[in-house]
Amino acid sequence: MSILKNKTNRRNAEECKLFIRPVRDVIEIIGGKWRLPILTALSFKKHRFNELQIQVDGITSRMLSRELKDLELNGLIEKNSLPETTSISEYNLTPYGKSLDNILVSMRTWGTNHREKIMNV
Amino acid sequence: MSILKNKTNRRNAEECKLFIRPVRDVIEIIGGKWRLPILTALSFKKHRFNELQIQVDGITSRMLSRELKDLELNGLIEKNSLPETTSISEYNLTPYGKSLDNILVSMRTWGTNHREKIMNV
DNA sequence: CGGCATCCCTAATGATACTG
DNA sequence: CAGTATCATTAGGGATGCCG
Numbered sequence: 368m369s370i371l372k373n374k375t376n377r378r379n380a381e382e383c384k385l386f387i388r389p390v391r392d393v394i395e396i397i398g399g400k401w402r403l404p405i406l407t408a409l410s411f412k413k414h415r416f417n418e419l420q421i422q423v424d425g426i427t428s429r430m431l432s433r434e435l436k437d438l439e440l441n442g443l444i445e446k447n448s449l450p451e452t453t454s455i456s457e458y459n460l461t462p463y464g465k466s467l468d469n470i471l472v473s474m475r476t477w478g479t480n481h482r483e484k485i486m487n488v
Numbered sequence: 489m490s491i492l493k494n495k496t497n498r499r500n501a502e503e504c505k506l507f508i509r510p511v512r513d514v515i516e517i518i519g520g521k522w523r524l525p526i527l528t529a530l531s532f533k534k535h536r537f538n539e540l541q542i543q544v545d546g547i548t549s550r551m552l553s554r555e556l557k558d559l560e561l562n563g564l565i566e567k568n569s570l571p572e573t574t575s576i577s578e579y580n581l582t583p584y585g586k587s588l589d590n591i592l593v594s595m596r597t598w599g600t601n602h603r604e605k606i607m608n609v
Numbered sequence: 610c611g612g613c614a615t616c617c618c619t620a621a622t623g624a625t626a627c628t629g
Numbered sequence: 630c631a632g633t634a635t636c637a638t639t640a641g642g643g644a645t646g647c648c649g
Contacts, residue, residue: 401622432632476510478511617645626636
């Protein structure tokens with residue numbers, strides 16, 4: 368019985384690690400202070416660089432530039448330079464970036480609820 | 489028409505900010521390298537301190553201690569010191585912590601999928 | 610076993626100025 | 630407008646040792 372229990376515990380422990388690993392992967396990709404806010408803005412609609420800088424309050428052009436580059440490298444967003452005009456580029460979610468929607472929505476929902484809860488207390 | 493368009497754009501911009509704010513709130517609470525992995529482990533089952541340290545690979549006791557304290561302060565987890573035994577404490581999700589489930593599941597799901605995608609490419 | 614204290618280092622971010 | 634370059638600062642986190 369104790370042997371069986373040990374085996375069960377070990378299996379549970381392994382299973383638990385299998386839950387954690389993908390979560391850590393996600394954090395690598397969309398973690399940090401800025402990426403989810405940027406993605407949230409882009410899930411709303413496509414934005415230009417300076418529009419993003421206004422929406423994501425407090426971000427510097429330096430950080431915005433870097434984060435956009437990382438998100439693009441990971442295939443979550445795409446950059447389109449408008450051909451007609453000069454010095455205009457637009458950022459948008461790729462289909463793969465749109466697949467983050469469940470995460471974005473669940474976070475937004477929980478966060479909205481939490482804010483209300485904190486305010487009312 | 490251009491006036492209407494400006495009003496519409498401004499409304500959209502405000503609405504977008506309303507999407508971003510709660511997301512930033514959530515990041516404040518469960519962001520960073522360790523909190524979501526810890527919460528994921530606890531969503532699986534309650535854990536003791538050293539069990540968590542094993543599950544959340546690479547975390548030091550210092551960081552685990554600090555993160556657990558923050559999560560408890562935010563009402564997401566609870567600590568139970570077992571009365572019978574000495575020096576044993578268990579951590580578990582509170583009901584409020586369990587309300588994070590949608591976030592945890594959506595991240596785990598996306599992360600699992602992403603890992604498969606990366607591996608196969 | 611479950612932590613806390615100290616010291617230290619690096620990565621992340623900010624501030625500012627500049628450019629095509 | 631959409632960034633880049635440089636410098637300064639800070640927060641996050643690792644290593645280690647100690648303690649009830």
